[in-house]
Amino acid sequence: MDVRVKICGLRETAHVAAAVEAGARYVGFVFFAKSPRNVTVGTAARLAATVPPGVAKVALVVDATDAELDAIVAAVPLDMLQLHGNESPDRVAGIRARFGLPVMKAVGIAGPEDVEKIALYGKVADQILVDAKAPKGAAVPGGNGLAFDWTLIARKYWPCPWMLAGGLTPDNVAEAIRLTGARQVDVSSGVELAPGVKDAGLIRAFVAAAQAAA
Ligand SMILES: O=C(O)c1ccccc1N[C@@H]1O[C@H](COP(=O)(O)O)[C@@H](O)[C@H]1O
Numbered sequence: 001m002d003v004r005v006k007i008c009g010l011r012e013t014a015h016v017a018a019a020v021e022a023g024a025r026y027v028g029f030v031f032f033a034k035s036p037r038n039v040t041v042g043t044a045a046r047l048a049a050t051v052p053p054g055v056a057k058v059a060l061v062v063d064a065t066d067a068e069l070d071a072i073v074a075a076v077p078l079d080m081l082q083l084h085g086n087e088s089p090d091r092v093a094g095i096r097a098r099f100g101l102p103v104m105k106a107v108g109i110a111g112p113e114d115v116e117k118i119a120l121y122g123k124v125a126d127q128i129l130v131d132a133k134a135p136k137g138a139a140v141p142g143g144n145g146l147a148f149d150w151t152l153i154a155r156k157y158w159p160c161p162w163m164l165a166g167g168l169t170p171d172n173v174a175e176a177i178r179l180t181g182a183r184q185v186d187v188s189s190g191v192e193l194a195p196g197v198k199d200a201g202l203i204r205a206f207v208a209a210a211q212a213a214a
Pocket residue numbers: 008009028030032035036037060062084131140141142143144145146165166167168186187188189190
């Protein structure tokens with residue numbers, strides 16, 4: 001089983017290169033002003049230009065307007081949009097239709113009632129990002145380095161592709177894959193030295209651990 005890895009919140013060419021060389025299949029750029037990983041469209045365009053074919057370039061947005069998405073999509077060559085806010089199923093479908101890009105919708109998990117939303121959004125999105133629900137009052141709805149109870153999704157099946165996220169690290173990703181059966185994993189904080197500061201060694205260790213788990 002091949003496990004696909006997404007490294008999210010990249011801001012420097014050296015870290016994009018480390019992710020690509022390690023074997024990551026997705027790289028993510030965050031367009032959210034409150035995030036320590038926020039990038040401008042100019043920086044994202046420069047980073048995206050260094051990504052080879054076969055590695056998907058993902059723009060992460062939070063409740064973005066059409067105008068904000070227009071500006072991102074016009075400037076950055078993208079392969080996917082990641083919607084990480086409170087977008088409704090109708091809004092997800094609308095973005096997918098308007099921009100003609102595959103859409104990955106994040107669903108935050110804190111309890112069994114949240115797990116039901118995966119199937120709901122799976123009807124309108126191309127992929128689901130199954131992430132930890134941000135704690136009340138958190139400044140950002142993701143990228144908090146928090147894991148959820150993986151047993152909530154153990155032995156579940158959804159027809160759409162999905163990716164596991166939330167508090168993954170080089171040390172716990174193998175156990176997360178074993179428990180959940182995830183075939184795709186996404187990480188941000190777990191490959192950082194401080195919020196927004198990626199580390200090439202941790203990126204390599206994470207990809208190697210995820211692939212070894214397969
Ligand atoms: O990374 C961010 O700053 C961010 C901001 C707003 C929404 C989502 C964000 N990150 C996503 O959250 C998951 C989990 O992050 P972590 O590994 O627990 O730090 C991450 O995979 C990003 O896709």
